Amino acid sequence: xxxxxxxxxxxxxxxxxxxxxxxxxxxxxxxxxxxxxxxxxxxxxxxxxxxxxxxxxxxxxxxxxxxxxxxxxxxxxxxxxxxxxxxxxxxxxxxxxxxxxxxxxxxxxxxxxxxxxxxxxxxxxxxxxxxxxxxxxxxxxxxxxxxxxxxxxxxxxxxxxxxxxxxxxxxxxxxxxxxxxxxxxxxxxxxxxxxxxxxxxxxxxxxxxxxxxxxxxxxxxxxxxxxxxxxxxxxxxxxxxxxxxxxxxxxxxxxxxxxxxxxxxxxxxxxxxxxxxxxxxxxxxxxxxxxxxxxxxxxxxxxxxxxxxxxxxxxxxxxxxxxxxxxxxxxxxxxxxxxxxxxxxxxxxxxxxxxxxxxxxxxxxxxxxxxxxxxxxxxxxxxxxxxxxxxxxxxxxxxxxxxxxxxxxxxxxxxxxxxxxxxxxxxxxxxxxxxxxxxxxxxxxxxxxxxxxxxxxxxxxxxxxxxxxxxxxxxxxxxxxxxxxxxxxxxxxxxxxxxxxxxxxxxxxxxxxxxxxxxxxxxxxxxxxxxxxxxxxxxxxxxxxxxxxxxxxxxxxxxxxxxxxxxxxxxxxxxxxxxxxxxxxxxxxxxxxxxxxxxxxxxxxxxxxxxxxxxxxxxxxxxxxxxxxxxxxxxxx
Numbered sequence: 001x002x003x004x005x006x007x008x009x010x011x012x013x014x015x016x017x018x019x020x021x022x023x024x025x026x027x028x029x030x031x032x033x034x035x036x037x038x039x040x041x042x043x044x045x046x047x048x049x050x051x052x053x054x055x056x057x058x059x060x061x062x063x064x065x066x067x068x069x070x071x072x073x074x075x076x077x078x079x080x081x082x083x084x085x086x087x088x089x090x091x092x093x094x095x096x097x098x099x100x101x102x103x104x105x106x107x108x109x110x111x112x113x114x115x116x117x118x119x120x121x122x123x124x125x126x127x128x129x130x131x132x133x134x135x136x137x138x139x140x141x142x143x144x145x146x147x148x149x150x151x152x153x154x155x156x157x158x159x160x161x162x163x164x165x166x167x168x169x170x171x172x173x174x175x176x177x178x179x180x181x182x183x184x185x186x187x188x189x190x191x192x193x194x195x196x197x198x199x200x201x202x203x204x205x206x207x208x209x210x211x212x213x214x215x216x217x218x219x220x221x222x223x224x225x226x227x228x229x230x231x232x233x234x235x236x237x238x239x240x241x242x243x244x245x246x247x248x249x250x251x252x253x254x255x256x257x258x259x260x261x262x263x264x265x266x267x268x269x270x271x272x273x274x275x276x277x278x279x280x281x282x283x284x285x286x287x288x289x290x291x292x293x294x295x296x297x298x299x300x301x302x303x304x305x306x307x308x309x310x311x312x313x314x315x316x317x318x319x320x321x322x323x324x325x326x327x328x329x330x331x332x333x334x335x336x337x338x339x340x341x342x343x344x345x346x347x348x349x350x351x352x353x354x355x356x357x358x359x360x361x362x363x364x365x366x367x368x369x370x371x372x373x374x375x376x377x378x379x380x381x382x383x384x385x386x387x388x389x390x391x392x393x394x395x396x397x398x399x400x401x402x403x404x405x406x407x408x409x410x411x412x413x414x415x416x417x418x419x420x421x422x423x424x425x426x427x428x429x430x431x432x433x434x435x436x437x438x439x440x441x442x443x444x445x446x447x448x449x450x451x452x453x454x455x456x457x458x459x460x461x462x463x464x465x466x467x468x469x470x471x472x473x474x475x476x477x478x479x480x481x482x483x484x485x486x487x488x489x490x491x492x493x494x495x496x497x498x499x500x501x502x503x504x505x506x507x508x509x510x511x512x513x514x515x516x517x518x519x520x521x522x523x524x525x526x527x528x529x530x531x532x533x534x535x536x537x538x539x540x541x542x543x544x545x546x547x548x549x550x551x552x553x554x555x556x557x558x559x560x561x562x563x564x565x566x567x568x569x570x571x572x573x574x575x576x577x578x579x580x581x582x583x584x585x586x587x588x589x590x591x592x593x594x595x596x597x598x599x600x601x602x603x604x605x606x607x608x609x610x611x612x613x614x615x616x617x618x619x620x621x622x623x624x625x626x627x628x629x630x631x632x633x634x635x636x637x
Contacts, residue, residue: 035116065303128430165314188312400591459540468512511526
C-alpha cells in the first residue's frame with residue numbers, strides 16, 4: 001500500500017470515527033464473539049492469508065535488492081532470471097491470495113450484516129406499539145444500516161488490518177535493521193511528522209464531518225416532513241415557503257463551505273505526507289548511496305531499504321489509527337446491542353395453543369392496564385433526545401369487565417381519551433394487561449399462539465393505513481395465498497370493485513405512500529376488503545368512520561355490514577347513531593365502564609349516554625335521522 005493511500009485511509013478512519021466514549025465490558029466482547037462464531041472457520045483462514053500476504057510483501061524488496069547485487073556483481077544470467085522468476089511467482093501467489101482473501105472478507109462481512117440485520121429486524125417486529133410511537137424511524141433505520149455496516153468492518157477490515165500490519169511492521173523493521181540499523185533509525189525519526197498530523201488533522205475533519213452530518217440530518221428531516229402528502233398540504237395551507245427556503249439554503253451553504261474546507265484540509269495533509277515520503281526516500285538513497293560508495297553497504301541493500309521503507313510507514317500509520325477503527329466498530333456493535341437488549345413486552349409461551357374452533361366470544365375480566373414507561377420500551381438515542389421522558393406508566397383502565405358473546409355486537413362509546421382504543425388494543429394483544437384477563441374463545445390471549453390470534457381477530461383502525469405498494473399487495477397482506485377471484489370478491493363486498501377496475505393497472509395500481517392516492521373513504525373500504533379477505537371470526541372497529549364525510553361514511557357502512565355479518569364484533573363508535581342496534585353498549589369514561597345496556601335502556605336511564613346522545617343531536621341534528629347504522633350481527637354456524 002502506498003503512503004498516499006495510507007494517508008487517505010487514516011483521514012477517512014479518523015473522520016468517520018464515532019465519538020462515543022462508553023466503556024466496553026467483556027460481556028459485549030463475548031456477544032460479538034457469538035455473532036462471529038458461525039464464521040469462525042472463514043475468519044481463521046482470512047487471518048492466516050492476511051499474515052501470509054504480509055510475509056510476501058516483505059520478501060519482494062529483499063529479492064529486488066539481490067537482483068541489483070547480482071547485476072552489479074556480473075553474476076550468471078540464470079541467477080538474475082531465477083530471482084526475477086521468484087519475484088514474478090510471489091506476485092502471482094500474492095494476487096491469488098488477495099483475491100481469495102477478498103472473497104473471504106466479503107463472505108464474512110456480508111454474512112455478518114445479514115445476521116445482524118435479520119436479528120435486529122426480527123427483534124424490532126416483536127416490540128410493542130409504544131416502541132414505534134416513541135422511536136424516530138430514521139434513527140431506527142440507521143441502526144439497520146450504518147451501525148450494522150460499521151460493526152461488520154471490525155471483522156472484514158479492522159481485525160485483518162491490525163494483524164497483517166503488525167506482522168508486516170515487525171518483519172520490515174527486522175529486515176531493515178539487519179541491513180542498516182543507522183538508516184533505519186533515521187527513517188523512523190521522520191515517523192512523527194507522518195503520524196501526528198494524521199491524528200490532529202483527522203480530529204479536525206471529524207468535527208467538520210459531524211457538523212455537516214447534523215446539517216444534512218436537519219435538511220433530511222425537513223424534506224421528509226415537507227415532501228410527504230400531509231406535510232406538503234400543511235405547508236401550502238399555513239407554511240412560509242420563503243422562510244423555509246431561506247433556512248434550507250443557509251444549511252445547504254454551510255454544508256458546501258464545510259465540503260470545500262474539508263477537501264482542502266485533506267489535500268494539504270496528503271500532499272504534506274507525500275512530501276515526507278519523498279524526503280524519507282531521498283534520505284535512504286542519499287545516506288545509503290554514501291555508505292555504498294564507502295563500501296559499507298552494497299547497492300542492492302540500498303534498493304531493498306528504499307522499497308522496505310514504503311512498507312514500514314504504511315503499517316505504522318495504519319496501526320496508529322487502529323484504536324480509532326476498533327473503538328468505532330465497538331460503538332457500532334454496542335448501538336446494535338442496545339436495540340437487541342430492549343425486551344419485547346409480548347412473548348409467546350412455549351406451550352401456547354391455537355384459538356378453539358367454532359364461534360368465538362371476547363371477554364374482559366377485571367382488566368387493569370397502564371401504558372409502559374418509556375424506559376421499558378424505548379431508548380433516548382432512538383428518540384434522539386438527551387434523556388427519556390419520565391412520564392408514563394399511569395393506569396388508564398380500571399377493572400374493565402364485559403363479554404361479547406359469539407355473534408354479538410358490543411359498542412364502546414364515551415369521551416375522547418376515555419380508554420376505548422386501549423380496550424381494542426388489549427383484545428388484539430398489542431399489549432398485555434397489568435391485572436385481570438382478556439379471553440378470546442374462552443382462553444386467555446396470553447395462552448394463545450400469535451398466529452391463531454391474528455387469524456381470529458381482525459381490526460380496522462380509523463387511519464386506514466396502506467403500504468406504498470399495489471392494491472394486490474395490500475390486500476394479500478391478510479392472505480398471501482388468496483386467488484384472483486377471492487381478491488375481487490373482497491373488493492365487491494367492500495363496494496370498491498368498480499373503482500379498482502377503473503384504475504389504469506387495476507389490482508397492480510400502486511396506492512401511494514400511506515394510500516394517499518385514494519380518498520379517505522376509498523382507503524377505509526380497501527382496509528375493510530383486506531379484513532373480509534382475512535375472514536376473522538372476531539372484528540374490532542376502532543372509529544372506522546370517524547373522519548369521513550356523510551357520503552363516504554355511507555359507502556363504508558355498507559362495506560362494514562358485510563364485514564360484521566355473522567361475526568363477533570366490538571365497535572368503537574364516534575357517532576352514537578351508528579350503534580343503536582348493538583346488542584350491548586358500554587359507556588367508557590376515565591378508564592371505567594360507567595354504564596351498559598341497549599340504546600333504549602341507556603336513553604331511558606338518563607345518564608352519561610343520554611347526555612352524549614343529546615349533545616350530538618343538538619350539535620348535528622342527525623341523531624334522529626335515518627343515518628346508516630351498524631347491522632345486528634348473527635352467530636356464525
